[in-house]
Amino acid sequence: MIESFGWPEFMFLVRATGWTLVLTVVAFLFGSIVGGAFAIMRLAQSRILRNVASVYILVIQSVPVLMVLFLSYYGLSLAGFDIPPLIAASLSLGIYVSAYLAEIWRGSIEAVPFQQWEASSSLAMTRGQQYRYVILPQALRISVPPTVGFLVQLVKNTSIVSVVGFVDLARAGQLINNATFQPFQVFGSVAVIYFLICFPLSRLSKHLEKVLHVGRTH
Amino acid sequence: MSAVHIENVHKSFGKLEVLKGVSLTVEAGQVVAIIGRSGSGKSTLLRCINGLETIQSGRIEVVGHTVTYTDEKLRALRKDVGIVFQSYNLFPHLTVGQNIMLAPRITKGVPKEEARAQAEKVLAQVGLSEKFDVYPDNLSGGQQQRVAIARSLAMQPKVMLFDEVTSALDPELTGEVLLVMEELARGGMTMLLVTHEMNFARSVADFTVFMHQGKVWEMGPSEELFSHPKTPELAAFVKSTLK
Secondary structure: OOOOOOOOHHHHHHHHHHHHHHHHHHHHHHHHHHHHHHHHHHOOOOOOHHHHHHHHHHHHHOHHHHHHHHHHHHHHHOOOOOOHHHHHHHHHHHHHHHHHHHHHHHHHHHOOOOHHHHHHHHHHHHHHHHHHHHHHHHHHHHHHHHHHHHHHHHHHHHHHHHHHHOOHHHHHHHHHHHHHOOOOHHHHHHHHHHHHHHHOOOOOOOHHHHHHHOOOOO | OOEEEEEEEEEEOOEEEEEEEEEEEOOOOOOOEEOOOOOOOOHHHHHHHHHOOOOEEEEEEEOOEOOOOOHHHHHHHHHHEEEEEEEOOOOOOOHHHHHHHHHHHHHHHHHHHHHHHHHHHHHOOOOHHHHHOOOOHHHHHHHHHHHHHHHHOOOOOOOOEEEEEOOOHHHHHHHHHHHHHHHHHHHHEEEEEOOOHHHHHHHHHHHHEEEEOOEEEEEEEHHHHOOOOOOOOHHHHHHHOOO
């Protein structure tokens, strides 16, 4: 018997949206921490640190996130680790996010004029103090638009996790469509939900740009 | 002991040698102007004194520190040597007061109240007391440069370096900055300044150094140096700046 797209089906989509959001937040947080560390390493005085970070970023950016996902889900379970889909999914997406955020943030840090480094080191600050008090606060403002832009991409890209059996918003839509065969209603709803998540994020970015004075030179 | 002692310093950028054996001694309390055409190495020499540029050979001693390129030695040196740049380089995300208090608080551990009192004092010294809570963006170039001077002074340096500090300013704004520097000089601060303001060098600096082709070409008491240049190069330079 074919069901129709009604309230219970819609609530199924809403619950799946919850998982999409959880996945996005976890992957973004994990990716931020790792990516932040790699951004700093890319700019470190030690050549070894710089090279390690470059290689990491290059490899992750050159490999489809799908392969990372397969590796962490199938590969690790073959190696004897029993990994639940949520962990495998957040881990792989987190790794993917870290490589891109590392580059976005490295660019933001480099966009701070080098005279700010000179002025702060001439005031006897350590490199850590320069980052903390002078460079990062300015880099943060520069990084807001590209970071939020990337976050919006991430919300949509989380749909890739359905391949390891994780039921996110996109996967939930497919499942319901298989049961109801009402693609316009189902995928229309899915699209609207994605829009309702991403549109406010884009607006937030615009707002932050204004509040933080992004783009002013001094 | 002299405040700044520079001995046979050589400095190259790649294959280009910009300092070809420079020696110079500045006593405590002296004001020394360094003049010369662009490319003569005068800014590079100044930047070597606080270790912003590394030298290939020779020796620089500043108020008891031998310029050495380890982070720790450089920080110790820079607590005693202030520098003011052509482009001010204030921290745009901090207010004037925060700009001035930041370094003393985090690098010297000066308590908050003391740092604030000190900041108010140096800000008054440059005549900008009412700008404490203003962001650099909202100041004129001349005011920003005076704040930059105040920010350096708050570290209580023993030597101050000025790298073409009025070159980026509109002519009508240079006067207020030069006035602040003149008062500093009168207060006994040891100062080295790279400048294109010949009148200022002549009237305020005890000594003037003329650099040419990476060398100290000629030096002497300012008045004498300007009125009786001994080398044809300096004579030509002085003449060209009078136009």
